[in-house]
Amino acid sequence: MKKLIFFSFIFILMTNHQIQAQKMELPYKEIPDYPSNYASGNIVSRMIDGLGFRYYWATEGLTDKDLSYQPSEGGRTTIQTINHIYSLSQSILMTNKGEHIVRPDNAPDYSFDELRKMTLNNLKQASDLVVGKDQEIIEQLNIVFEQGDNTSKFPYWNMINGMISDCIHHTGQIVLMRRASGNPQNPNVNVFLGKTKE
Template identity: 80%
Template sequence: MKYRFPFQFASILLILMLQVNLQAQEMELPYKEIPDYPSNYASGNVVSRMIDGLGFRYYWATEGLTEKDLAYRPSEEGRAAMQTLTHIYSLSQSILMTNKGETIIRPGGPPDYSFEELRKLTLNNLKQASDLVLGKDMDTLQELIIVFQQGDKTSEFPYWNMINGMISDCIHHTGQIVLMRRASGNPQNPNVNVFLGKTRK
């Protein structure tokens, strides 16, 4: 009996390790690499690719950030990096809600998420938003309207404003994160190649 225990223990340990590994694979965040590009330049594919490019940049801009990085602010009046990440998350919510055909309700207080939660939610928002417009034609995109609601007031904008608005704004702020983490002494992985959407080995 005493010889069976180590074998049984090793078997249980192996099963647990396999389960943890599978869970880790399932929980892997999107945009470590940019997805393969679509087969054509349909309007939805172009917008989807813009969101994918943003997702890839955001993934690596936020990979390995420390508490020091998150607290960094360029000036006393400037936003801290964590505040900028919260703003990017809110923008990603607006992109996703519009792509779902939902109304963006404003104002909303800042979300109370940890950095890890915020990063995961933002990346998943971007991936879902990209998937929703992938393969859509121009007529379908024209049907997507940005709708803001604040109290009883509602305002609507064409999807064009999504491109020069929220998507471009997210790219802009992601660049700020890259700059701020460099200033706080923790630069982004130098092997990231945003042109190819991969990291050099």
């Protein structure tokens, strides 16, 4: 009887853990449905969603060996590249919130899982903030860097050719580096459709 109770308890715990894991599923396993029109905010949102989908699969299933891979002596490791993308995703989110970009002097040392989760959530929030917004709203968003008493301001155009494009560029580097370290990305990922072939 005690064994039955014990195994029932374990089964309940495992089931509860699976339910919690499903509730905490990360965004961008698939790209969301596209908006109904080509409003400015929808186009920016879709660019961020495309980035999120690519990043999700570029970082899915990375091993410690992949994370420590360094293509050359002076180059970034995969985990350093992931850290950089996280920093860029923070800038995208802060700008879309209308906040100034302030870099902390001593950034916390996050684990890979934490960086991946925070990056994907930053991108999802940033996308949600601009979807459906018209040109006038997007034009009011400015990139403002703040460092001490110094600030520098740029139009939102720089977000598109800057942070968003930079994230896409570095996500491609992760795909290349993981292939070089012996763990290629899932070949069933279809970036054109934003889905995986099951």
